[in-house]
Amino acid sequence: MDGLDTGYMIGLFPIILSYVPLTLTMAVTAMAGALVLASAQAIIRIFRLPVIDQLVALFISFFRGTPLLVQLFLFYYGLPRVVSALTSIDGVTAAIIGLTLHFSAYMAESIRAAILGVDRSQWEASEAIGMTRGQMLRRIILPQAARIAAPTLMNYFIDIIKSTSLAFTLGVTEMMGAAQKEAAGSFLYLEAFLVVAFIYWGMVEFFSFFQRQLEVRMQKAFVR
Amino acid sequence: MTTSCKIRISGLSKRFSDNVVLNDINLDLEPGERVAIIGPSGTGKSTLLRCLNFLDRPDAGLLTIGDLSVDATRASRAQILALRRRTGFVFQNYALFANKTARQNITEGLITVRRLPRRQAEARADEVLSRIGLSEKADSYPSALSGGQQQRVGIGRAMAMDAELLLFDEPTSALDPEWVGEVLDLIRSIADGRQTMLIVTHEMQFAREIADRVVFMENGRIVEQGPPARIFDAPTDDRTRAFLRRVG
DSSP states (O other): OOOOOHHHHHHHHHHHHTTHHHHHHHHHHHHHHHHHHHHHHHHHHHTTOTTHHHHHHHHHHHHHHSOHHHHHHIIIIIGGGTOGGGTTOOHHHHHHHHHHHHHHHHHHHHHHHHHHHSOHHHHHHHHHTTOOHHHIIIIIIHHHHHHHHHHHHHHHHHHHHHHGGGGGGGTOOSHHHHHHHHHHHHOOHHHHHHHHHHHHHHHHHHHHHHHHHHHHHHTGGGOO | OOOOOOEEEEEEEEEETTEEEEEEEEEEEOTTOEEEEEOOTTSSHHHHHHHHTTSSOOSEEEEEETTEEEEGGGOOHHHHHHHHHTEEEEOTTOOOOTTSOHHHHHHHHHHHTSOOOHHHHHHHHHHHHHHTTOGGGTTOOGGGSOHHHHHHHHHHHHHHTTOSEEEEESTTTTSOHHHHHHHHHHHHHHHHTTOOEEEEOSOHHHHHHHOSEEEEEETTEEEEEEOHHHHHHSOOSHHHHHHHHHHO
């Protein structure tokens, strides 16, 4: 067995690292979009708004019931044939949209559970002082639901970061794609993919650290 | 404080599936009148209060507060909001906003519902905090307050809105005995200000002291009502007598 070519790996690090901003851009954009979309879905489901409630249920069922890779392929390679507006879409945008839709379905369920986890007294107190539904959600319920949902949502964010590697399959040169290209020239696949693995691992650890800080801060109101 | 209008509850009824909880309740409150509702548990006292601001939706009845009249069978969302803005509610379990400090619990309604500028709302909150004796706890979250302090904030939150009618739903029932006194003292001082109030309570002595009128309810109906001295010392209905014997 050959030893690892550590010199090659060290040289590869800065090259792969230069794709981190692209990975983060895709992840953060998808996360932001998914949060908005998921909150909307959760609220629609909780208030059982007629018709769109069923549509949302179907949406969630589909996006949770099929693999992300299949969804991305459908969206990028399949749909443009019927939806002409999608023909000019680039891989990065397609990946972001795919990740947004996919993860919004998962996040909707955890946001919904978190909203339902807010004590009934909080709804009643907001109703009793005469708040509208929107005020109630914005000022009282969602902030408390956010605290409940934060750990799970943070896990989804981490999952999104890792899932951006699938953009590679849409022809996007991101970290994975760059490593693949480098390795194709050097044949040092183990080294190249180890470098990619280490960088993902480091990013995830970095955000996990933030996650713990955030949770401590959000508990502030609830610690005696 | 604005305590200038008459309140009328007529024909209020509520059922939960087959169980009739309120059966044709009729009750008027004069401006500034303090009415205590007593009766066995599960007779609809709390439901009556909760129907008055539509926390529970009544099935029938007409609610009138001053110039606002709401027919329960076809109350619009706007009417329900208007009703809630004219009533203040004090919960048995305090129900403070867990994500807000004591001061924010009080300013919340002033800012979002009454649309007061923040500074004005805060000034009002500080006034109320000093009235309820919790100025030094202004920045504490509910989780850092004792039960008695939480309930005082709960009362302050309702007071601050200058509601025409204050509703107290067994405000001391969830409290450890050591905190009951301070909460009753606070309610007593509000009552002294001739705030119109409807209070469901198990504290008979307290009801006798602060109420202008005591209403005895059983099985979703008003059985008997009158001045405290008459209800407590010379009840005319057997059911009232039996109840008072049990709790006395």
